[in-house]
Amino acid sequence: MTKLNMPKIDRKLISRKPDIVADLKKIIKAENILDHEDQIRPFETDGLSAYKQKPLVVVFPENTEEISKILAYCSRQHIKVVPRGSGTGLSGGALPLEDGLLLCLGKFNKIINIDYKNRCVVAQPGVTNLSITHAVQDNGFYYAPDPSSQIACSIGGNVAENSGGIHSLKYGTTTNNLLGAEVVFMDGTISRLGGKTFDSEGYDLLGLITGSEGHLCVITEVTVKILKKPETVKAALIGFSTIEDGGKCVSDIIASGIIPAGMEMMDKALIHATDNFVKAGYPRDAAAKLIVELDGTGTEVDELIEKVEAIAKKNNSSSMKISKNEKQRMKFWAGRKAAFPACGDMAPDYYCMDGTIPRGKLAEVLKEIGRLSKKYDLPVANAFHAGDGNLHPLIMYDANEKNSLEKTEKFGAEILKYCVKVGGVLTGEHGVGVEKRELMCEMFNNNDIQQQIKIKKALDVNSLLNPGKVYPILRKCAEEGRIHVHRGKTKFPDIPRF
Amino acid sequence: MYIEEKQSSQIFQDSSSIEFPKSEKEVSAFIKKFYKSNTSLELVGTSSKKKIGKLLQCTKTLNLSKLRGVIEYFPEELYIKVKAGTPIDQIEKELKKNKQQLAFEPIDFGNLLNGKSDYGTAGGQVACNISGPRRLKVGSVRDHVLGFRGVNGRGEIIKSGGTVVKNVTGYDLSKLMCGSFGTLVALTEITFKVLPAPEENKTLIVHNQKIEKALQYLENCINSSNDVSGAVFLPKEPIVPGCVMNIENTFKLNDLKEDGSITALRIEGSKNSIDHRIKNLINILQIKNLNISILQSHQSEIFWHKVKNLEFFSSSKNSIIRIVIPPSEAAKLIYQLSNTFKYYIDWGGALIWMEALELSEGMFESIRKKAVKLGGYVTMIKNSTYLPYVEDVFTIGRDRFSISQNIKKSFDPKKILNPGKMYTGI
Numbered sequence: 001m002t003k004l005n006m007p008k009i010d011r012k013l014i015s016r017k018p019d020i021v022a023d024l025k026k027i028i029k030a031e032n033i034l035d036h037e038d039q040i041r042p043f044e045t046d047g048l049s050a051y052k053q054k055p056l057v058v059v060f061p062e063n064t065e066e067i068s069k070i071l072a073y074c075s076r077q078h079i080k081v082v083p084r085g086s087g088t089g090l091s092g093g094a095l096p097l098e099d100g101l102l103l104c105l106g107k108f109n110k111i112i113n114i115d116y117k118n119r120c121v122v123a124q125p126g127v128t129n130l131s132i133t134h135a136v137q138d139n140g141f142y143y144a145p146d147p148s149s150q151i152a153c154s155i156g157g158n159v160a161e162n163s164g165g166i167h168s169l170k171y172g173t174t175t176n177n178l179l180g181a182e183v184v185f186m187d188g189t190i191s192r193l194g195g196k197t198f199d200s201e202g203y204d205l206l207g208l209i210t211g212s213e214g215h216l217c218v219i220t221e222v223t224v225k226i227l228k229k230p231e232t233v234k235a236a237l238i239g240f241s242t243i244e245d246g247g248k249c250v251s252d253i254i255a256s257g258i259i260p261a262g263m264e265m266m267d268k269a270l271i272h273a274t275d276n277f278v279k280a281g282y283p284r285d286a287a288a289k290l291i292v293e294l295d296g297t298g299t300e301v302d303e304l305i306e307k308v309e310a311i312a313k314k315n316n317s318s319s320m321k322i323s324k325n326e327k328q329r330m331k332f333w334a335g336r337k338a339a340f341p342a343c344g345d346m347a348p349d350y351y352c353m354d355g356t357i358p359r360g361k362l363a364e365v366l367k368e369i370g371r372l373s374k375k376y377d378l379p380v381a382n383a384f385h386a387g388d389g390n391l392h393p394l395i396m397y398d399a400n401e402k403n404s405l406e407k408t409e410k411f412g413a414e415i416l417k418y419c420v421k422v423g424g425v426l427t428g429e430h431g432v433g434v435e436k437r438e439l440m441c442e443m444f445n446n447n448d449i450q451q452q453i454k455i456k457k458a459l460d461v462n463s464l465l466n467p468g469k470v471y472p473i474l475r476k477c478a479e480e481g482r483i484h485v486h487r488g489k490t491k492f493p494d495i496p497r498f
Numbered sequence: 499m500y501i502e503e504k505q506s507s508q509i510f511q512d513s514s515s516i517e518f519p520k521s522e523k524e525v526s527a528f529i530k531k532f533y534k535s536n537t538s539l540e541l542v543g544t545s546s547k548k549k550i551g552k553l554l555q556c557t558k559t560l561n562l563s564k565l566r567g568v569i570e571y572f573p574e575e576l577y578i579k580v581k582a583g584t585p586i587d588q589i590e591k592e593l594k595k596n597k598q599q600l601a602f603e604p605i606d607f608g609n610l611l612n613g614k615s616d617y618g619t620a621g622g623q624v625a626c627n628i629s630g631p632r633r634l635k636v637g638s639v640r641d642h643v644l645g646f647r648g649v650n651g652r653g654e655i656i657k658s659g660g661t662v663v664k665n666v667t668g669y670d671l672s673k674l675m676c677g678s679f680g681t682l683v684a685l686t687e688i689t690f691k692v693l694p695a696p697e698e699n700k701t702l703i704v705h706n707q708k709i710e711k712a713l714q715y716l717e718n719c720i721n722s723s724n725d726v727s728g729a730v731f732l733p734k735e736p737i738v739p740g741c742v743m744n745i746e747n748t749f750k751l752n753d754l755k756e757d758g759s760i761t762a763l764r765i766e767g768s769k770n771s772i773d774h775r776i777k778n779l780i781n782i783l784q785i786k787n788l789n790i791s792i793l794q795s796h797q798s799e800i801f802w803h804k805v806k807n808l809e810f811f812s813s814s815k816n817s818i819i820r821i822v823i824p825p826s827e828a829a830k831l832i833y834q835l836s837n838t839f840k841y842y843i844d845w846g847g848a849l850i851w852m853e854a855l856e857l858s859e860g861m862f863e864s865i866r867k868k869a870v871k872l873g874g875y876v877t878m879i880k881n882s883t884y885l886p887y888v889e890d891v892f893t894i895g896r897d898r899f900s901i902s903q904n905i906k907k908s909f910d911p912k913k914i915l916n917p918g919k920m921y922t923g924i
Contacts (some may be wrong), residue, residue, distance in 0.1 A: 117717060168664050195873045195874075196826075196873055197824055197848060198638065199627065199629075199638050201900075202677065202894050205904050207674060237743060251574045257597055257696070360574060424660070432666070443668075447654045448656050
């Protein structure tokens with residue numbers, strides 16, 4: 001485990017733990033407070049399990065008023081607070097602090113209102129992403145953002161991280177599908193942002209808090225947009241004998257005026273790994289494989305599939321399958337969704353990166369990753385949300401080999417820096433958290449970062465809410481940035497990732 | 499005492515009070531200078547939407563219209579990066595060459611506010627965050643800004659976002675810029691997400707419906723899988739002498755078979771798909787035997803152009819109000835209002851545009867109160883000679899006001915950028 005620099009620990013405060021617990025018992029039920037070593041251990045990490053830290057105390061408030069009182073109390077007592085949804089985040093955003101309270105939203109697990117007239121669902125933040133779709137699917141509706149961990153991740157966490165998914169290009173990320181929220185600021189103020197209307201007037205505070213990684217407020221209720229399911233959905237599975245051809249095909253599809261619902265690419269290493277794992281019928285001789293999903297009316301989808309076929313042929317596709325039914329379409333996706341566990345079979349350990357690049361730079365970036373792979377003598381497999389340019393290289397290594405972890409870290413940082421160099425960004429959907437904070441200065445200069453910190457201070461004067469995340473603690477760019485998985489022993493191994 | 503109050507006696511500016519920076523560096527240098535000297539600044543582009551919000555009386559004007567030009571445009575990457583003073587019509591022209599568009603449908607406020615067509619600049623569109631009919635389907639301006647550069651109230655050049663859709667690196671300040679009316683940052687560069695322009699479009703019109711039925715039709719169609727990209731209700735009633743909004747005068751289209759109210763649904767895409775979807779809608783609504791018209795591509799385009807650009811009102815001298823409300827509440831609100839107000843409903847019920855004859859400030863506040871109670875908000879878009887000034891142009895509650903004050907302070911601690919444009923004290 002790599003040692004992380006976190007905000008200075010307040011030892012005096014830790015020594016006051018019994019008093020703090022006693023005070024908290026005056027605010028919430030005693031049964032909703034966990035303070036014993038054994039009770040709090042399960043909360044020592046989130047989806048980035050390379051880092052562990054037991055919190056001072058864990059609380060499970062039951063309503064907004066309790067959260068307001070807890071935050072006001074912590075504000076007065078200068079106690080740091082880390083909010084946590086389902087703990088599936090991959091960048092350590094919910095990593096506890098030794099001298100901080102871990103505020104779990106697990107009891108906020110109800111859907112409050114389904115409103116078809118206004119096409120929205122009002123839910124508590126602990127409700128899982130997929131439950132929202134489940135609640136409305138009988139009427140043919142769904143909630144569009146679909147991060148791969150959607151069976152477990154909470155909708156409040158989705159707002160905090162601005163979660164994406166495979167359909168972001170056409171349907172946007174969380175921020176484009178959120179209409180309103182009830183939030184509590186660090187001083188205990190409860191506020192309603194947005195509602196059931198389109199857009200809100202004044203400063204777009206809803207837009208600001210979305211993706212702010214639990215830095216600005218605690219979310220206690222969300223109102224999300226729901227959409228009617230498309231009439232028809234079909235997917236094309238296309239193989240290419242070179243990465244360049246596959247990359248060019250992606251660009252040509254977009255340039256032709258088609259916006260696929262989803263467009264996913266894998267390189268040869270991952271095609272083999274996933275096909276071994278789920279027998280998805282992938283083209284094993286291909287250097288790159290593309291899944292293009294198209295939705296709309298039947299006529300429209302057939303027209304688009306025809307166009308995609310023609311574009312793929314023009315780009316020397318080596319194989320092509322079109323899904324004939326829902327079962328086959330799901331099979332196309334099964335391999336893609338199993339990319340993470342499949343990699344667990346290939347090497348004892350791997351790191352997952354999360355940069356976004358301009359689509360047209362794919363071949364260049366993959367070539368560079370190939371070069372770095374040779375330089376560091378570490379194999380790498382690549383999964384790519386080609387539609388929106390989000391790249392997930394998986395670096396394989398064996399942590400038992402001396403210095404291999406450090407070597408992998410350097411490799412990962414070089415990849416992310418290259419993503420920024422070609423016009424991309426450090427993180428597309430996993431968030432900065434503790435994982436990439438020291439790399440922030442690759443993208444932002446001091447003015448940019450200071451402006452963001454000023455906003456943080458405007459809403460959380462003493463920086464008590466989730467400190468140590470997102471912004472660099474050291475004024476240097478440490479070479480960090482990855483998810484660490486050892487021998488497949490990730491937290492919640494059954495949850496699909498990225 | 500706030501700067502805008504200090505300056506309130508100074509109404510006229512001589513031409514030397516207007517600065518025309520030609521680069522981001524110059525913008526930064528000017529603002530740094532004014533920050534030091536505590537000088538308030540009005541930020542303008544082409545001034546097409548200058549009349550929205552409170553009238554400012556600042557010591558200096560920073561005219562950003564010389565910061566113009568496309569910096570980068572990659573059609574296959576679906577983005578265009580422009581200098582903030584670039585005219586919107588220049589951007590749209592450039593996009594059209596590659597069959598692309600700004601999908602949120604920028605509105606031409608020029609006719610309504612200044613009697614002359616003017617879409618304004620990229621920066622102005624972002625600052626106002628007011629989108630056209632397609633907002634219903636694709637989101638508003640704020641959903642199409644991928645990144646920006648600009649200068650804050652301390653004169654520091656800052657940036658946020660990038661050129662890609664999927665980006666969670668740091669706070670999403672692009673959202674905060676949208677609808678901030680130049681009170682946080684003088685924008686210098688904007689990256690818009692662009693989308694393919696649809697091959698064709700057609701409009702299904704149901705004639706002569708009353709508001710409840712019309713809104714029910716719109717809802718049923720939006721709640722189907724047919725990708726409706728425009729849903730508007732244009733009532734014939736009330737007839738208000740002195741109001742200019744008039745369907746017959748605005749829409750002289752051959753394809754329109756009937757007089758009376760118009761319930762219109764726009765479908766965009768490929769020709770076959772459009773025909774298929776229009777057939778679906780007619781089935782859903784069970785309106786085969788009702789009076790319907792279908793506007794073919796060309797006329798459909800004219801129709802939505804007029805709706806988008808508020809052409810009903812363009813020669814009006816009355817107050818023009820914009821009400822955003824949950825769609826389910828639109829009819830309820832209309833019934834609570836005086837029948838001396840002409841209105842039409844866009845976004846399938848979520849947006850009401852209103853022309854109000856002899857509107858007093860008390861009446862305006864009463865409309866606001868009703869809209870807020872129903873979960874909406876109200877903006878005064880154009881003042882009339884009858885009511886040339888209202889105290890609160892925009893709607894805001896107490897807690898959001900105090901948060902907004904803190905946000906303003908973090909960008910512009912001396913409140914020199916467009917002070918008081920949105921709210922007194924911000």
